[in-house]
Amino acid sequence: MQNKLVIFFLFLINIPSSSAFDLNDGHIHYNSDVWADLSKEQALSLLTENGINRAIVFSTPTAGTEKLYQLAPQRVIPFLMPYRVVRDRFTWHSDSSMVAYVKQQLSTGIYKGFGEFHLFKEHKNTVVVQQLMQLIADYKITVNAHSDAETIEALINMQPEVTIIWAHCGMDHPVDDVSRMLKQYPNLYCELSFRYNMFDKENRLVLKWKQLLEQQAIRFILGMDTYIPRRWANLPENSEFARQWLKQLSPSTEKRIASDNIDRMFPVKD
């Protein structure tokens, strides 16, 4: 009986009514610090309750991503984070054991991307980063980089064919830089979590940002960034905030950024 209930529950969370969903998310962490309080089923339900259909998921360690992916392979777009443990965040770019680790993980064939990783200009060109970018190009997967503009350009120059999602769209880089880079690099995309200076005090998009989002509508994706447990708890406010500001855009741009771009970049397989 219990098994039947579980199967029914899985059925519910895997096949939601299409009208309930209006968002796809480009920045979901399912890190080990939340597993005890938020089971994989609960995590997926939270996405469902907040209208989020598909999500790019990564985690420290990557077992969290695999758990969610196995539960809902049509909804989870798994990315490999190079952090086996939290401290890898600070050393991965110069840790030669990382290359064998990433190679072994990518050989499972489930990963559609590599990241989120944190990489800044001090370490933008290490041998390990070069080797990993070569692996990523060989596997034809996408990168998700939390980086400054200079580092993003270094990664692009290393492997121009690789699609790069710029996490937080550079966080606080000036809009003119973002605009220039999107024009210059056709394989660069921007994920918009924590991009608070897109807004004025009334949460209205500032003009330059509004224009850029309209002009480059196919290059932006949303992100809720559940990097700590509190951000999972905040999903209702954060997804609602996204819906509200997206309404300031034209309907076609709104829909692209809300969901269509991720579906185009990562088509669902039958």
Ligand SMILES: [Zn+2]
């Ligand atoms: Zn993140």
